[in-house]
Amino acid sequence: MNSVEMAHGSGGLAMQQLINRLFISAFDNPWLAEQEDQARISLESLALGGDRLAFSTDSYVIDPLFFPGGDIGKLAVCGTANDVAVSGAVPRYLSCGFILEEGLPLQTLTTLVNSMAQTAREAGIAIVTGDTKVVQRGAADKIFINTAGMGSIPRDVHWRAQSLTPGDVLLVSGTIGCHGATILNLREGLGLDGELTSDCAILTPLIQTLRNIRGVKALRDATRGGVNAVAHEFAAACGCGIELTESSLPVKPAVRGLCELLGLDPLNFANEGKLVIGVERQDAEAALAQLRSHPLGRDAAIIGEVVERSGVRLSGLYGVKRTLDLPHAEPLPRIC
Amino acid sequence: MNSVEMAHGSGGLAMQQLINRLFISAFDNPWLAEQEDQARISLESLALGGDRLAFSTDSYVIDPLFFPGGDIGKLAVCGTANDVAVSGAVPRYLSCGFILEEGLPLQTLTTLVNSMAQTAREAGIAIVTGDTKVVQRGAADKIFINTAGMGSIPRDVHWRAQSLTPGDVLLVSGTIGCHGATILNLREGLGLDGELTSDCAILTPLIQTLRNIRGVKALRDATRGGVNAVAHEFAAACGCGIELTESSLPVKPAVRGLCELLGLDPLNFANEGKLVIGVERQDAEAALAQLRSHPLGRDAAIIGEVVERSGVRLSGLYGVKRTLDLPHAEPLPRIC
Numbered sequence: 001m002n003s004v005e006m007a008h009g010s011g012g013l014a015m016q017q018l019i020n021r022l023f024i025s026a027f028d029n030p031w032l033a034e035q036e037d038q039a040r041i042s043l044e045s046l047a048l049g050g051d052r053l054a055f056s057t058d059s060y061v062i063d064p065l066f067f068p069g070g071d072i073g074k075l076a077v078c079g080t081a082n083d084v085a086v087s088g089a090v091p092r093y094l095s096c097g098f099i100l101e102e103g104l105p106l107q108t109l110t111t112l113v114n115s116m117a118q119t120a121r122e123a124g125i126a127i128v129t130g131d132t133k134v135v136q137r138g139a140a141d142k143i144f145i146n147t148a149g150m151g152s153i154p155r156d157v158h159w160r161a162q163s164l165t166p167g168d169v170l171l172v173s174g175t176i177g178c179h180g181a182t183i184l185n186l187r188e189g190l191g192l193d194g195e196l197t198s199d200c201a202i203l204t205p206l207i208q209t210l211r212n213i214r215g216v217k218a219l220r221d222a223t224r225g226g227v228n229a230v231a232h233e234f235a236a237a238c239g240c241g242i243e244l245t246e247s248s249l250p251v252k253p254a255v256r257g258l259c260e261l262l263g264l265d266p267l268n269f270a271n272e273g274k275l276v277i278g279v280e281r282q283d284a285e286a287a288l289a290q291l292r293s294h295p296l297g298r299d300a301a302i303i304g305e306v307v308e309r310s311g312v313r314l315s316g317l318y319g320v321k322r323t324l325d326l327p328h329a330e331p332l333p334r335i336c
Numbered sequence: 337m338n339s340v341e342m343a344h345g346s347g348g349l350a351m352q353q354l355i356n357r358l359f360i361s362a363f364d365n366p367w368l369a370e371q372e373d374q375a376r377i378s379l380e381s382l383a384l385g386g387d388r389l390a391f392s393t394d395s396y397v398i399d400p401l402f403f404p405g406g407d408i409g410k411l412a413v414c415g416t417a418n419d420v421a422v423s424g425a426v427p428r429y430l431s432c433g434f435i436l437e438e439g440l441p442l443q444t445l446t447t448l449v450n451s452m453a454q455t456a457r458e459a460g461i462a463i464v465t466g467d468t469k470v471v472q473r474g475a476a477d478k479i480f481i482n483t484a485g486m487g488s489i490p491r492d493v494h495w496r497a498q499s500l501t502p503g504d505v506l507l508v509s510g511t512i513g514c515h516g517a518t519i520l521n522l523r524e525g526l527g528l529d530g531e532l533t534s535d536c537a538i539l540t541p542l543i544q545t546l547r548n549i550r551g552v553k554a555l556r557d558a559t560r561g562g563v564n565a566v567a568h569e570f571a572a573a574c575g576c577g578i579e580l581t582e583s584s585l586p587v588k589p590a591v592r593g594l595c596e597l598l599g600l601d602p603l604n605f606a607n608e609g610k611l612v613i614g615v616e617r618q619d620a621e622a623a624l625a626q627l628r629s630h631p632l633g634r635d636a637a638i639i640g641e642v643v644e645r646s647g648v649r650l651s652g653l654y655g656v657k658r659t660l661d662l663p664h665a666e667p668l669p670r671i672c
Contacts (some may be wrong), residue, residue: 007665011560011606014664016568035573036496037419037556038392043383043488053382056374057431057484058467061475083373095393097482099435131394131482135670139397139477144469148393148431148484152379160372220373224347232352237371270347328350329343334471 004104009134022110023130026117031093031128039128041093050152054091056083057148063334065112065142067186069179069198070272073112076145077119077127078202078272079223079336084149085204086219086275088157088211094120096130097146102137112143123202125149157211161218161237161278168217168306169284170234170242173206173275173291174199174250174299176227180269181255183335190261195254199273206296207275213290215283222274225330228267230276231304231312232326242312243321244304267314268327270335278306340440345470358446359466362453367429367464375464377429386488390427392419393484399670401448401478403522405515405534406608409448412481413455413463414538414608415559415672420485421540422555422611424493424547430456432466433482438473448479459538461485493547497554497573497614504553504642505620506570506578509542509611509627510535510586510635512563516605517591519671526597531590535609542632543611549626551619558610561666563639564603566612567648568662578648579657580640603650604663606671614642 007014024032031039046053060076070078077094084091096116100109120127127147178199185192203221210216218237220230227249231242244267251259251266259266273296279287284302291297312324343350360368367375382389396412406414413430420427432452436445456463463483514535521528539557546552554573556566563585567578580603587595587602595602609632615623620638627633648660 005665006669010663010666010669011562011565012663012665013661015560016662034496034498035569036423038390038423038425040423040489041389041391043379043387043389046389047379051379053377053379054374055377055429055431055486056465057433057482059433059435059469059482061435061469061471063475087372087374087376089374093391095391095484097393097395097433097484099395099397099480129392133395133397133480133670135397135477138474139399139670140480141471141475144435144476144480146393146395146433146467146482146484148433148482150391150486153376160370162370224351226347229347233371325349326352327346327348329341329348330346333342333346334469334475 002106004100004102004134006102006134009132022113026113027127029126029128031126047152049154051155052153053150054084054087054089054153055150056080059144059146060336061144061334062336064186067198068182070200071112071115072145073115074119075200075272075336076147077116078200080147080149081123081125082203082221084151085207086221087153088159089151089153090204091125091149091151093150094125094127095148096127098132099140099144100134101140101142102134104142123204159217159219161234163217164234164238164278164306166240166306166308167281168278169281169302170304171277171279171287172227172301172303173297175252176249176271176274177251177255177266177269179272180332180335181258184332185258192254192258199271201273201296203273203275203296206294209290209294213283213287215280216277216287218278220276222271222276223336224270226268226270227276228324234278235312241307241309242304243307243315245315247317248301248303250299250301268330338442340436340438340442340470342438342470345468358449362449363463365462365464367462383488385490387491388489389486390420390423390425390489391486392416395480395482396672397480397670398672400522403534404518406536407448407451408481409451410455411536411608411672412483413452414536416483416485417459417461418539418557420487421543422557423489424495425487425489426540427461427485427487429486430461430463431484432463434468435476435480436470437476437478438470440478459540495555497570499553500570500574500614500642502576502642502644503617504614505617505638506640507613507615507623508563508637508639509633511588512585512607512610513587513591513602513605515608516668516671517594520668521594528590528594535607537609537632539609539611539632542630545626545630549619549623551616552613552623554614556612558607558612559672560606562604562606563612564660570614571648577643577646578640579643579651581651583653584637584639586635586637604666
């Protein structure tokens with residue numbers, strides 16, 4: 001038996017064996033080991049000085065499953081952890097739902113589960129409850145993973161996009177578009193292998209350093225839709241406009257080259273390890289210095305500001321402003 | 337635009353419109369309306385006198401999407417809610433991740449989302465955070481839904497399969513096999529339409545009445561793998577054996593007929609609204625009476641007991657005991 005069979009999702013012996021031998025052993029924690037229908041987590045230890053629970057979910061359908069810098073398993077832990085972490089919470093617990101295509105090599109599943117386990121362990125996250133479904137050949141593409149995550153938001157943190165006001169400054173925590181460019185290159189065979197790596201990473205350690213900066217008002221990780229999508233979300237939430245400065249955007253040469261080649265904009269490319277941060281103007285330099293002092297924020301930059309006039313605009317190299325529309329669709333499907 | 341397009345999952349304008357027009361309006365609650373990357377739930381209001389968080393997830397891949405008694409949307413709310421509820425918690429918050437196949441009629445998606453919204457609303461559950469992915473035609477089968485749910489477990493409830501001991505009595509909350517038989521009939525065109533309906537339901541109200549019965553020790557809802565799978569889980573958890581009595585199993589005539597026709601055992605059929613309950617012997621009659629006084633437990637029955645000798649056995653109509661193995665696979669794939 002070298003591949004996933006329908007029986008692995010049927011509630012019978014084969015499923016029980018898969019759960020015991022693979023998931024419980026790889027994720028190894030007391031909540032999962034109880035094997036009840038639900039994880040039971042002490043509310044006292046969950047709260048840990050926080051007063052609100054941050055709760056988020058994402059499904060991962062990325063194609064291909066493995067890419068420079070990560071795989072769908074690592075992504076499924078990082079992506080959801082980051083959606084929790086941008087609230088100011090430390091993500092602590094994840095659920096995990098697998099949808100497997102009949103015929104998926106068990107070796108592939110094992111590699112991905114171990115990747116999830118390692119990523120979670122390094123970030124202090126426990127995968128405490130899960131589910132496995134198997135669908136017949138052709139009814140899914142290899143493997144889809146859903147994770148839902150949680151952590152508690154410290155009492156003193158109240159980051160919200162709605163709190164942004166004109167004059168606030170926008171920062172990005174590093175070079176933009178790396179994840180999207182990496183997947184595009186891989187899928188289209190553009191031959192830039194070796195120069196492109198996904199930025200897939202857990203951002204909690206970087207985010208937690210920002211709690212010391214008083215003027216931080218809003219955080220998002222710039223995934224699908226890229227920095228442009230976050231700019232539009234910020235603008236919509238606070239009812240103001242956003243202006244970005246093209247010359248200040250940190251973009252790696254390989255990503256810039258790929259974008260110029262294809263006529264695409266790195267602002268629309270997905271990232272999996274980059275924050276957009278809204279900060280009061282007087283604290284922007286302090287926030288920038290804080291970011292740059294951390295390995296995950298080495299290439300951080302101030303990239304724009306919140307303005308009265310609604311809409312999202314980009315100041316070009318000669319000072320000409322053009323409207324940045326939110327594209328109807330991203331250039332790349334199944335980017336995460 | 338009458339069907340789901342790749343753009344609906346891309347992080348661009350099309351996705352934003354789908355989220356605003358369909359999900360936020362159908363699920364309508366303040367957590368979702370905030371449109372942050374995570375729901376933020378007051379830990380105080382979440383705890384509500386409980387001391388542990390119950391947290392569970394399931395993905396739903398059922399085929400067909402619509403069936404007598406429910407649809408994949410209703411099932412995605414009920415199934416996860418029940419996995420939380422069998423801990424003794426009242427499920428309060430759900431996350432929801434959609435994986436949509438390009439070309440899925442928007443009307444189908446709308447119907448399913450409204451079904452989820454109605455089921456959740458009736459049970460006092462808020463769908464507070466979500467995610468939508470779209471994969472190209474042929475990369476998924478119409479729609480898959482993941483939900484993760486939570487609620488807090490009251491301080492005085494400590495139901496655990498590990499606590500079962502020889503002499504404890506097993507009850508089931510109603511007729512068994514209805515969901516599995518309904519799907520099998522539908523998929524194989526067996527012509528029993530009209531007589532078979534899924535038991536898909538939220539069991540919280542029934543479960544909460546059991547908090548008054550002192551001797552209740554363990555609860556599970558008997559989904560994939562049926563009552564037989566729960567018997568095996570109970571046996572494995574407590575290190576004892578389980579003996580069930582064939583004549584005491586409540587089975588609807590249509591389900592029994594279908595099973596006899598196909599040589600299948602209703603004990604292995606999935607349910608979506610039935611509990612298996614382990615109770616101390618002296619409280620078994622009280623638990624039975626309590627169950628029967630509730631519409632969801634009208635057909636409850638005492639079906640067996642926990643014994644010293646390990647293994648799961650069934651006492652037949654003439655008193656002959658045979659071993660009930662956990663089948664390698666359930667008769668039906670994609671039952672939930």
